[in-house]
Amino acid sequence: MFRWYQMKLASRPLLTQSITTAVLFATGDTMAQQLVEKKGLKNHELARTGRMALYGGAIFGPAATTWFKFLQNKIVLPNKNLEIAARVACDQTFFASTNLFVFLSSMAIMEGTSPQDKLDSTYWTALTKNWMVWPFVQAINFKLVPLHHRVLVVNVISLGWNCYLSFLNSQGSKLGV
Numbered sequence: 001m002f003r004w005y006q007m008k009l010a011s012r013p014l015l016t017q018s019i020t021t022a023v024l025f026a027t028g029d030t031m032a033q034q035l036v037e038k039k040g041l042k043n044h045e046l047a048r049t050g051r052m053a054l055y056g057g058a059i060f061g062p063a064a065t066t067w068f069k070f071l072q073n074k075i076v077l078p079n080k081n082l083e084i085a086a087r088v089a090c091d092q093t094f095f096a097s098t099n100l101f102v103f104l105s106s107m108a109i110m111e112g113t114s115p116q117d118k119l120d121s122t123y124w125t126a127l128t129k130n131w132m133v134w135p136f137v138q139a140i141n142f143k144l145v146p147l148h149h150r151v152l153v154v155n156v157i158s159l160g161w162n163c164y165l166s167f168l169n170s171q172g173s174k175l176g177v
Contacts, residue, residue: 005020009148009149010148013065013148014061014062014065014066017061017062017064017065017151017152018057018058018061018062018065019057019061020061020151020152020155021056021057021060021061021064021151021155022053022054022056022057022058022061023053023056024056024155024156024158024159024162025052025053025055025056025057025060025158025162026049026050026052026053026056027159027162028052028158028159028160028161028162028163028165028166029048029049029052029053029162029163029166030044030049031159031160031162031163032162032163032164032166032167032170033045033048033049033166035163036163036167037167037170048166048170051107051110051111052162052166054110055103055106055107056162059102059103059106060099060103061151063095063099064095064150064151064154065151067091067095068147068150068151069147071087071090071091071142072147075087075090080143084139084142084143085139087138087142088135088138088139088142091134091138092130092131092134092135092138096127096130096131096134097127100123100126100127100130101119101123103165103169104118104119104122104123104126104169105118105119107169118169122168122169125168126165126168129164130161133157133161134161137153137154137157138154141153141154
C-alpha cells in the first residue's frame, strides 16, 4: 500500500495529497460525530462529513502542498535549527491563521450560516488551541520528514485536530466560545 502511495505521490503529487487530505478530513469529522458527539450511525450528518472532505481535498490539500514547497524553497538559512524555527514561525503566523479563517468561513458558507458569527464564536479559540499543538508538530515535521511526505504527516496528526475542529465548528456559539 505504501509503495502504491509513493508511486502516486511521485507521478501526481498535488492530486494524491488532495485525495489523501479529503479522505482524512472526512475521517476526522466521522471521529468527531461518532467518538466525541456519540451520534450513532443513524444520526450521522453525511453532509457535514462531505463538507469536511470537500474542504480538505479542494482547499487544504492543495494549499498545504504548495505552502510546504514554498517554505522549503524560500526559507533557507545556513543554521538549520534557525531555518526550522523560521519555517515554523512563518507557518504558524501566516498559514495557520489564514487556514483557520478560510476553514471556518467556508464551513459557515456551506452550512448557510453567517461567516462573521462563526468567526466571532470560534476563531480565537481554534487559533490558540492550534498554537498549543502545531508548532511542535511542525518543528518535527520540518526537521525529520522529507518534503513529499509532510502533508501526509500533517494529515495523520490532523485526524485528532480535524475531529476537534469539526466538533468546534458544529458547536460554535453553543459552547460559548
